[in-house]
Amino acid sequence: MKRFIKKYLFLPQPQLTSTIFIPLFVVLSFIAVVNSVQASIIYEDINNVNYFFKFLVSKTIFCWYYLLLAFVIQALSIRMHLTRTNALRWTSTHFAILLLFLFLHQLLTYAVDSMIWEGILQISYRDLLLKTITTWLDIGVYIFFLLCFFMIEYQRLSQENAIKFSQLEVMLVKSQLQELRSLIHPQFLFNTLQSISDLLDTDQNKKANQILTSLSNFLRKTVYDTERDETTLGEEIDFLRQYLEIERIRFPQEFKIQETVEPEIAHALVPTYLLQPIVEKYTVAALEQGIGSYTLIMDIKRKNGDVLVHLEDAGAGIGGRQFSDEGVLNITRERLGHFFKSEHSLHMATKPDGGMNLEIQFPYCDKRNDPRLMDGKETL
Numbered sequence: 106m107k108r109f110i111k112k113y114l115f116l117p118q119p120q121l122t123s124t125i126f127i128p129l130f131v132v133l134s135f136i137a138v139v140n141s142v143q144a145s146i147i148y149e150d151i152n153n154v155n156y157f158f159k160f161l162v163s164k165t166i167f168c169w170y171y172l173l174l175a176f177v178i179q180a181l182s183i184r185m186h187l188t189r190t191n192a193l194r195w196t197s198t199h200f201a202i203l204l205l206f207l208f209l210h211q212l213l214t215y216a217v218d219s220m221i222w223e224g225i226l227q228i229s230y231r232d233l234l235l236k237t238i239t240t241w242l243d244i245g246v247y248i249f250f251l252l253c254f255f256m257i258e259y260q261r262l263s264q265e266n267a268i269k270f271s272q273l274e275v276m277l278v279k280s281q282l283q284e285l286r287s288l289i290h291p292q293f294l295f296n297t298l299q300s301i302s303d304l305l306d307t308d309q310n311k312k313a314n315q316i317l318t319s320l321s322n323f324l325r326k327t328v329y330d331t332e333r334d335e336t337t338l339g340e341e342i343d344f345l346r347q348y349l350e351i352e353r354i355r356f357p358q359e360f361k362i363q364e365t366v367e368p369e370i371a372h373a374l375v376p377t378y379l380l381q382p383i384v385e386k387y388t389v390a391a392l393e394q395g396i397g398s399y400t401l402i403m404d405i406k407r408k409n410g411d412v413l414v415h416l417e418d419a420g421a422g423i424g425g426r427q428f429s430d431e432g433v434l435n436i437t438r439e440r441l442g443h444f445f446k447s448e449h450s451l452h453m454a455t456k457p458d459g460g461m462n463l464e465i466q467f468p469y470c471d472k473r474n475d476p477r478l479m480d481g482k483e484t485l
């Protein structure tokens with residue numbers, strides 16, 4: 106019983122929308138009137154109203170029957186989709202419906218004409234079914250409706266699949282963003298809190314206060330901006346500066362920053378957490394390995410309608426192979442692909458001294474309706 110209810114009661118109910126039903130009704134009614142006028146002219150004087158209305162009733166019933174056919178074909182198109190696995194079942198079902206419709210339509214036509222033209226109708230039902238053009242007309246109309254509703258259903262399914270695909274892309278991007286956030290917090294917070302504890306133990310209260318202030322600003326963004334998947338490059342750089350300031354205080358002798366950022370790129374739209382996770386992986390391993398003096402060079406500028414981000418370390422670095430094994434680069438590439446419609450790139454190269462050279466290029470877009478941004482991109 107549950108299977109019967111699920112199969113027959115909870116199927117999507119086929120409905121002829123007004124955009125299909127009304128034009129079809131008007132066209133069929135117009136054809137019925139025109140055929141009635143033509144028949145009256147051929148068989149009797151057009152001024153004979155009695156003959157005209159008899160033809161009109163006959164032709165109208167004949168034409169309106171196609172409305173029922175349209176409803177049945179649409180119902181089948183929604184319920185039964187043509188696939189490789191059910192091609193035989195689909196073909197046999199429509200062939201059976203075609204035969205049933207053909208016999209019923211001709212039977213209805215014969216019954217109506219027999220009542221209207223009692224004593225005048227000279228054709229038998231067998232001849233009406235086998236020797237008149239209306240049989241081929243019914244077959245042609247069925248095939249026409251079948252093709253039309255097949256295309257309509259195909260388009261509807263394509264649109265639904267496109268929407269589902271877009272939703273899956275958004276879910277993927279959000280999951281990638283969550284993964285980036287999870288990479289940021291645990292180890293970074295542990296190391297920072299440990300540094301604060303060490304500073305307090307050695308009575309370096311001023312430095313401890315500086316780290317606490319920077320950490321507070323850093324966490325404020327990560328906590329309150331959890332729903333934001335998009336930001337401006339200026340905000341992203343400020344967020345990166347807060348992180349770098351914490352690391353600079355933790356490693357005052359070893360860590361130095363050389364920054365060149367053009368002010369006009371501040372309004373460019375970018376995915377949230379575009380730079381910070383990369384820079385964290387870029388610097389922390391090198392600093393904690395105790396490689397000595399380490400300088401991070403950051404150069405961000407606008408060129409020919411694009412934004413160019415250049416990150417480079419002037420120390421020995423950690424080696425390109427070790428860094429490229431991390432998932433941060435792959436996630437960032439995918440997020441750039443979901444965000445920008447036009448060309449973008451992310452390249453990592455290893456320097457001869459073991460340091461790294463990172464280049465990110467993407468289009469400068471400062472408006473959300475910019476055609477170079479993805480239609481289904483991450484939104485605020």
